Amino acid sequence: MLTILFDGIAYGMLLFVLACGLAVTLGLMNFINLAHGSFAMAGGYVTVVLVNRLGVPFLLSLPIAFLASAGIGFIFERTLYVHVYRKSHLDQVLFTIGLVFMSVAAVDYVMGSGQVFVQVPSAWQGKFDAFGVGIGRYRLLIIVICGLLTVALQFILAYTRFGSRLRAAVDDGRVARGLGINVNWIFALTFAFGSGLAGLGGALGAEILGLDPSFPLKFMIYFLIVVTVGGTSSITGPFLASLLLGIGDVAGKYYVPTLGSFVIYTIMIVVLVWRPQGLFSRATSR
Amino acid sequence: MTPPPIAVRTATEWLSARARWHPLEIVFWFAAFAAIYLFPARHLILTEIAWLGLFALSLDLILGYAGIISLGHAAFFGFGAYTAALLAKHEIIEEPVLALLISGCAAMALGFVTSFLVLRGSDLTRLMVTLGVALVLRELANRYGWLTGGADGLQGVSIKPVLGVFRFDMFGHTGYTYSLTVLFILFLVARRLVNSPFGLSLLSVKSNPLRSSAIGISVDARLVAIYTVAAGYAGIAGALLAQTTAFASLEVFSFDRSADLLLVLIIGGAGYLYGGLIGAIIFKFMQDYLSALTPQYWPFWIGLALVVIVLVGRDRITSWTTPIRLMAARLNWRALARRSAERL
Amino acid sequence: MAVVLETISLVKQFNGVIASDNVSLQIEKGARQALIGPNGAGKTTLINLLTGVSRPTSGSILLDGEDITDLSTHKRVRLGIVRTFQINQLFSDLTPLETIGLAVSERRGQGLDWWRIVGSRPDLVAEVVEILERFHLTDVIDKRTAVLPYGKQRLLEIAVAIACRPRVLLLDEPAAGVPEEERHEILAAVAALPSDVSVLLIEHDMDIVFSFADRISVLVNGALFVEGTPEEVAHDARVKAVYLGEELVDA
Numbered sequence: 001m002l003t004i005l006f007d008g009i010a011y012g013m014l015l016f017v018l019a020c021g022l023a024v025t026l027g028l029m030n031f032i033n034l035a036h037g038s039f040a041m042a043g044g045y046v047t048v049v050l051v052n053r054l055g056v057p058f059l060l061s062l063p064i065a066f067l068a069s070a071g072i073g074f075i076f077e078r079t080l081y082v083h084v085y086r087k088s089h090l091d092q093v094l095f096t097i098g099l100v101f102m103s104v105a106a107v108d109y110v111m112g113s114g115q116v117f118v119q120v121p122s123a124w125q126g127k128f129d130a131f132g133v134g135i136g137r138y139r140l141l142i143i144v145i146c147g148l149l150t151v152a153l154q155f156i157l158a159y160t161r162f163g164s165r166l167r168a169a170v171d172d173g174r175v176a177r178g179l180g181i182n183v184n185w186i187f188a189l190t191f192a193f194g195s196g197l198a199g200l201g202g203a204l205g206a207e208i209l210g211l212d213p214s215f216p217l218k219f220m221i222y223f224l225i226v227v228t229v230g231g232t233s234s235i236t237g238p239f240l241a242s243l244l245l246g247i248g249d250v251a252g253k254y255y256v257p258t259l260g261s262f263v264i265y266t267i268m269i270v271v272l273v274w275r276p277q278g279l280f281s282r283a284t285s286r
Numbered sequence: 287m288t289p290p291p292i293a294v295r296t297a298t299e300w301l302s303a304r305a306r307w308h309p310l311e312i313v314f315w316f317a318a319f320a321a322i323y324l325f326p327a328r329h330l331i332l333t334e335i336a337w338l339g340l341f342a343l344s345l346d347l348i349l350g351y352a353g354i355i356s357l358g359h360a361a362f363f364g365f366g367a368y369t370a371a372l373l374a375k376h377e378i379i380e381e382p383v384l385a386l387l388i389s390g391c392a393a394m395a396l397g398f399v400t401s402f403l404v405l406r407g408s409d410l411t412r413l414m415v416t417l418g419v420a421l422v423l424r425e426l427a428n429r430y431g432w433l434t435g436g437a438d439g440l441q442g443v444s445i446k447p448v449l450g451v452f453r454f455d456m457f458g459h460t461g462y463t464y465s466l467t468v469l470f471i472l473f474l475v476a477r478r479l480v481n482s483p484f485g486l487s488l489l490s491v492k493s494n495p496l497r498s499s500a501i502g503i504s505v506d507a508r509l510v511a512i513y514t515v516a517a518g519y520a521g522i523a524g525a526l527l528a529q530t531t532a533f534a535s536l537e538v539f540s541f542d543r544s545a546d547l548l549l550v551l552i553i554g555g556a557g558y559l560y561g562g563l564i565g566a567i568i569f570k571f572m573q574d575y576l577s578a579l580t581p582q583y584w585p586f587w588i589g590l591a592l593v594v595i596v597l598v599g600r601d602r603i604t605s606w607t608t609p610i611r612l613m614a615a616r617l618n619w620r621a622l623a624r625r626s627a628e629r630l
Numbered sequence: 631m632a633v634v635l636e637t638i639s640l641v642k643q644f645n646g647v648i649a650s651d652n653v654s655l656q657i658e659k660g661a662r663q664a665l666i667g668p669n670g671a672g673k674t675t676l677i678n679l680l681t682g683v684s685r686p687t688s689g690s691i692l693l694d695g696e697d698i699t700d701l702s703t704h705k706r707v708r709l710g711i712v713r714t715f716q717i718n719q720l721f722s723d724l725t726p727l728e729t730i731g732l733a734v735s736e737r738r739g740q741g742l743d744w745w746r747i748v749g750s751r752p753d754l755v756a757e758v759v760e761i762l763e764r765f766h767l768t769d770v771i772d773k774r775t776a777v778l779p780y781g782k783q784r785l786l787e788i789a790v791a792i793a794c795r796p797r798v799l800l801l802d803e804p805a806a807g808v809p810e811e812e813r814h815e816i817l818a819a820v821a822a823l824p825s826d827v828s829v830l831l832i833e834h835d836m837d838i839v840f841s842f843a844d845r846i847s848v849l850v851n852g853a854l855f856v857e858g859t860p861e862e863v864a865h866d867a868r869v870k871a872v873y874l875g876e877e878l879v880d881a
Contacts, residue, residue, distance in 0.1 A: 032410055083597055089409035090355055091596045094552060097545050098592025105586030113582070217541060221421065224414055262425040269403060269418045276407035289769035294752065297759045300727055300772050301749025483735040484744035490721045490732055497719040500681070501733045501794055502707035503741060511742070 002133040004251050010139035011208070012246020013146035016239050018201035018219070019226040020153065021194015027170045027232030028187055029085050032092045035099035036198055036223055037216030043069040043199020044206040044215065045107060048116050058121050062145075062203055069199020074192035081191070082184075100216045108213040115212040118203070142204055149197070153235060166190060170232075225268050231278025241279065305481035314560070315470065322463050329458035335570045336465035337526040342550045342562025343469075343476060344519035350557030351480055352512045353492035354404055357413045357544050358420030359520055361400070364538035365423065366393040366521025371440045371534035372433070380446040386468065386525045393521020394514050401513035405506050417541065424539035439535030443528070454530065461530035468526060469563075472519060477559060479515070488512055542585070549592055552600060632659045634828050635680070635711065635798045640689035642675055642852075649675040650686070651853035657798060661828045664839045667849035668872060673832050676849065677800055681713050682706045693798075708737075710797030714787050716806050716832075722776035726767045726786050729775060730758045733793035758793070765789040765819055781812030788819055798828045805838060817841075840864070848872070 022036040043065035050056040050064060076099075084095050124138045157163040169176040169183045177183050202211070209219070222245065230241030245264065252263045271279055321332055341363055348354040369389040372378070379385040403415045427434045434440055447453040452460045479485055487508055491498045495505045528534045537543070546569070554565030577584045635657040642650035649672050657663055667673055678684045680691065682703040690699045693709055701709070721729055731748060734757055735741055749755055762768050765785045770778055775786065784804065791799060805816045820842065823829060833839050839846065839860075846863040848856040856866050863869055 026410070032413070080593070080597070087596065089413075090349075091600065093355065093357070093409075093413065094548060094592045095596035097548070098589040098596070101545070101585040101589030102593065103589075105583045105589065109583060109586075221414075221417065224410075228411060228414055258429060259425075262422060262429070265418045265422045265425065269415055269422070272407065272411045272415050272418075273403050276411045289766055291763055292759055292768045292771065294756050294759050297727060297762075297771065298749045298752070298755050300725075301731055301755065302747050305747045478747070479744045481747050482744045483732065483740055483746065483748055484742055486724070486728060486732050486748055487736065487741050489724060490729075493721040493723055494719055497715070497721065497790075499703040500707060500713060500715075500719070501790060502704050502736045504702070504704045508741075 003135075004254055005247060006133060006135060007139060008247030008250040009243060010136075010142045010146075010246070011250055012243035013150070014142055014201055014205045014208070015222060015226055015246055016242035017146045017149055018198050018205065019223040019242065020235060020238055021191070021197050022223050023227045023230065023232045023235065023238045024166075024170070024190050024194050026227055028166075028173070028190065031081075031085055032089055032096065033081075034093060034096040034220055034224075035103070035216065036195075037219050038100055038103035039069045039073050039195035040198035040202035040205075040219070041103065041107060041211070041213075041215040042072055042202070043196075044118075044202035044211045045111055045116075046199065047203035047206060048111075048118055048211065051118050052116075058118065058124070062200055065203035066196040066200040069202070070192040070196030072199075073195025074188060076195075077188050077191040100220070103216060104213045111213070113213055115210050116206070117211070118206045120207055138207060142208075145204065146201075149200075150235075150239060157235065162186075162189075221265075221268075225264070227278075229268065229271050229279050233278075237278060302481075305477075311560075314563075318466055318470075322459075322466070326457070326459060329462040331570055331574055333458045333461040333465050333526075333530050335566045336462065336469045337523045337530070338547075338550060338570060339563040339566035340465075340469045340472060340526065341520055341523035342547055342554070342566055343473065343559060344516045344523060344562075345547055345551050346556050346559060346562045347476060347480075347516040347519065348513055349551065350559075350561065351485065351488045351492065352509055354509065354513065355409050355413050356404075356416040357541070357548075358416035358418065359516075359547055360539050360541075360543040361416070361420040361423050362393040362397055362517040362520035363524035363527075363543065364420070364427070364534075365396050366390060366524030367528040367534045367538045368427065368434060368440065368524075369393070369521070370525035370528040371443050371532075374445050374529070374532075375440060375443045381450060382445055382448045382464070382529050386522055386529065389525035389528075390518045390522040393524070394518035396521075397517020398510065398514040401510040401517075404513065405509055417544070420539050420541070420544060424536055427536055427539060435535075437536060439533060439537075441533065443532045443534070445529050445532050454532075458530065465526050465530060468522065472522065473559070473563075476519070480559065484508075484511075546588060549588055549595075552595055553591070555600075633657065634659050634661075634694060636692045636695075637680070638690050638692065640676070640679055640691070641687045642672075642679060642684065643687045649852050650679060651851065652689070653849075653852070653854055655847060655854065657828050657830055659828055660825055661845060662831075662843050663829065663845045663847065664831045664833060664843035665847050665849060666833060666836075666839055667855070671849040672852035673849055674802075675852070677713060677802060677832065680800060681711060707794055710795070711800070712791045712794045712796035712798070713800040714791045714802055714804060716802040718783050718787055720775045720783060720786060720790070722774065724775055725772050726762060726775060726778070726782075726789075727758065727771040729786065729790055730761050730793045731755070733790050734758055734761075737794050761789055761793050764822075765792075766815065779812075781808050781815060784808050784812075784816050785819060788816075792823070796827055798830065799823065801829060801831045801833075803833055803835075804831075805835065 018040050019036070022033060025031050025033045046065045046068045047061045050061040051058055056064070084092055120138055124141055127134050127136050129135070157167065165176070165181050166186055168179065169181060169186050173183055202215070225245055226238050226241050230238035248267070249264055252259060256263070325332065345356065345359050348356060366389040369392045370385050373385045373388065374380065379388060400419050403419070404412045407415070428436055445454050448460065448464050452464070454460050487498070487503055491503065491505050491508050499505050524538060527538070550565040550569045551562050552565070553568050554561030554563065573584065576587050633656045637653055637655045640650050640653040641648070653676060665673055665676070679686050682701055686699065690697055692698065693711065698706060698709065724732070728748070731754070734754055735743070738754065762771055765788065767782060767785060767789060770782055775783065778786070788801070788804060801820065804820055805813055808816055817838065831839065831842055843860060846858065846860055847854060848863060848869055850872055855872065856863060856869050858866070
């Protein structure tokens, strides 16, 4: 039981790191970015190439994956995404689905269509027993890294100058612009950072989520669930939503394997119809 | 200062201008039916165009006319496909036309029930709810393998002759004639519907729901109605697929299918009924050509098309139809002006 | 005179803030009534309550003595409570002809008519043409609403409401934002409204209020403050104090 809880938490925290960039994109620019998973996939494949082919140590490959995805995100944001912010939601959806399809086919072309795994150092494999709970070492590593990242994120948002500007921009872009905050610049940086986090998540998750070219499609719905159920007004909402989703998914697959993802989708529909603003967001007057 | 009065006849003509048949439309359908005799070797792909066109027409009804973004329209397509395949396999309803109607009704029922889920919420929640419904159906179809054949698809379906007379053949001759006829009839119905007071009220709901309710329109009821009708259309399109290929698989519910459908409609342009049909023609021939080169990387070209279309601007992409539309409008306008001048 | 629309002790709270405070308002048949009040007095809230956009926290709304407090907006429109909007709420891609045609067909309950082509009922079209002529819109009937001059859009705004054949018409600042030279056309249209329609005019411009209304209700802080004939209100020391106070704040 506790093992499932533990695995669920690890899974949930991974989802949070993967998806939190999306929450900011959505909250900040009201932009629907279905291609978020493509940046995660990029990070995953970067790690695979580094570790498996070039023999870079696993832990060192993680920050590189972050930087690579952040760089790709930054380039895409400046060259392509900027042209689509002001377009309708339909255009945003079409555009980002297009990117997903292109990334899927491109990765398939370069890396092949099969599933790939990262060679995690043997020190991180296996399980150990703590107070009767079977704890996977790798999952513990995920929890530690993601937990530290979450705390760092919270700190950046709450206490730094950048964080307060970001929050101002999310709350009311026009007012923030009026106050002389360069919202476009903030957005580019945030987008790159969010993509980087997704890339890091993809690198960490390659082992337990599985990595193949269809990754962005398979997990798109999960990322979307995190942000729509969690709401975009804070990072606490998506964090709680990720944990719930992670635990729910792991528990569901363990106890009622025949139901598959059915339960998750159904719950998502119910939540969205019941509270379109998200489960954890304050009811806004807008 | 007071503008001149206007004759009721003139106003009537202006009002019904949208509904008037244009020569190009007649040419379009004439060509479609002529293909039965002219291109017998291409009937298989033409059949696919026919059901895809119908499917896109269905999306146009909710997206182009009522403004509902859906990423899960395949839910109804797939539901119709499985219904038709199951009806034939278990020999419940053997006559294809009747089975087609029943499949359409089944999809309509599903559309009616799920329409209440898309009434509220933003574009994003609608998008996710529609996507969610399609995913749930796919999971269900996967799990109840004893009924649906699971991941292998529903095999061993044999379709009886249409109306007991026209037997399906492996070259798609019957299939094309059958699909095209169904498409044509349903197109006529849709054309009638969008040019009716009901169709006008849909446009008003899409344009300004606040004002629509302020002139006494029950916005929710209208959305439920068109969503239900569109679901029926999608179901019939799916049933056509199942009947002409004698097969149904989980792939009918897939996300790719819903996403491709958006592309099909966007290529042709939403909101004037022909967009989906023209889009289907372009899409299928493009697919035919490009997948022959590199079948695996076909999604790349779809993606590229979507990205380019958005970056260039959808209006500009579909503007290739504008000269035609403008010309049509000008001809109409001249005729109207002449007639009203004669009267005054 | 018979009372058509009546509110009884309407209260509306938003998160503890009282936006409508115990409002009991009566509108008589054929009334030319004005609702005035400083900014933030709760005029918009009251209109939203009357048209069913929001529900009151307590109190009730009666039309001809029947309780309509829980009816939705579109049902109230069918019963004859129709409004115009301070900021144009029109169908930008439809023409005035189509807009009025739509409103008339909806009023006649033919909105679900999906097998009949628009414009195929001569009597309906005749009525549409009559309304368009009355509101001086015949020269633009085939233009997209979005490209009409602002004054024409304001006229269309009122014409749509009239096409719904209201019993009570709520006019929300009909001349707002209209350039001076087009203003008289709007005011003439307002003055020429059918006499059996009860009109509640929400307006800031006191010239319009005093030339139009035979009865004025003053709303302050969500509550009905003073009610009476234009003379009574004009000479009411408390009303002067409220408006003077606002002007002082503005200055």
